[in-house]
Amino acid sequence: MRRFKHFLRSFVFVLFLCGFAQVLAQDDNELPKESKFKEPTTKLWFNTYGNIRISKRLFWDAQTHFRFQETAATPFIGQVAQVYNRHAIGYIYSKYVNFSLGGVLRVNFNTNELSEDKNVVPEWRIWHQYQFAQPVYNAMIYHRIRIEHRWTKGFTEDSDYIYRNRWRYMFRAKIPLNNHKLETGTLYVSPEAELIMQSGKAVVGSVMEDLRVTTTLGYILNPRLKVAAGLMYSQGQTLYNPGVFKQSWTMRFHVYFSPDFRKVKNKLPEIHFTD
Numbered sequence: 001m002r003r004f005k006h007f008l009r010s011f012v013f014v015l016f017l018c019g020f021a022q023v024l025a026q027d028d029n030e031l032p033k034e035s036k037f038k039e040p041t042t043k044l045w046f047n048t049y050g051n052i053r054i055s056k057r058l059f060w061d062a063q064t065h066f067r068f069q070e071t072a073a074t075p076f077i078g079q080v081a082q083v084y085n086r087h088a089i090g091y092i093y094s095k096y097v098n099f100s101l102g103g104v105l106r107v108n109f110n111t112n113e114l115s116e117d118k119n120v121v122p123e124w125r126i127w128h129q130y131q132f133a134q135p136v137y138n139a140m141i142y143h144r145i146r147i148e149h150r151w152t153k154g155f156t157e158d159s160d161y162i163y164r165n166r167w168r169y170m171f172r173a174k175i176p177l178n179n180h181k182l183e184t185g186t187l188y189v190s191p192e193a194e195l196i197m198q199s200g201k202a203v204v205g206s207v208m209e210d211l212r213v214t215t216t217l218g219y220i221l222n223p224r225l226k227v228a229a230g231l232m233y234s235q236g237q238t239l240y241n242p243g244v245f246k247q248s249w250t251m252r253f254h255v256y257f258s259p260d261f262r263k264v265k266n267k268l269p270e271i272h273f274t275d
């Protein structure tokens with residue numbers, strides 16, 4: 001655990017150091033005199049997370065996300081903005097440590113109702129994840145490091161794919177409210193914060209893509225099924241100008257399912273790895 005904590009501190013420090021170096025390297029004349037914040041947008045996300053056990057050590061991480069964003073015609077819920085298909089094969093090192101490697105197909109929809117550009121473009125990613133859990137009294141805390149290699153393009157006809165890396169660290173806690181531990185029938189609260197940095201040739205100063213702060217309320221229906229809902233605030237630098245920040249408020253609804261078809265006793269993991 002001491003080695004992990006040292007690695008975690010080093011990882012977060014490197015993220016900030018890389019971002020600071022890129023900002024210093026930029027010509028000051030390209031930046032506005034002071035930071036500008038766009039008006040917040042509202043979003044609505046419906047997410048499913050599948051943790052399907054394959055063997056004693058392997059599991060299939062199957063995630064599907066439907067994300068909506070406000071438009072001029074529909075202020076709050078808006079229209080479909082992205083559809084995620086994120087899948088990976090995970091390895092359970094212990095009941096508190098697991099790793100994953102897989103791919104993502106994200107379908108992006110043009111939410112600008114006045115645009116004459118393409119309506120839909122695909123986005124491709126390769127991702128790997130390292131998650132560590134730790135019990136604290138009757139709660140659980142999680143550290144998640146996720147690294148994504150992504151290929152994105154705009155909606156214009158002549159838009160080409162650009163390559164970027166995302167460096168993500170999330171801290172999350174699960175605190176039972178009506179029970180002494182996280183088990184069937186437990187209502188829990190889950191505060192979390194995630195920092196998402198980015199790098200690549202197209203990233204000139206805009207290294208902080210997103211900072212997300214979320215509070216979620218969840219309920220454990222049984223060891224195989226959980227539901228949750230929460231509110232997230234996020235802000236981050238725009239790619240075209242590091243002095244301009246985007247903001248959003250997002251309502252998130254989650255379903256977690258963990259089928260396990262192995263014919264062995266005590267086959268369910270003690271903690272949920274993939275939420």
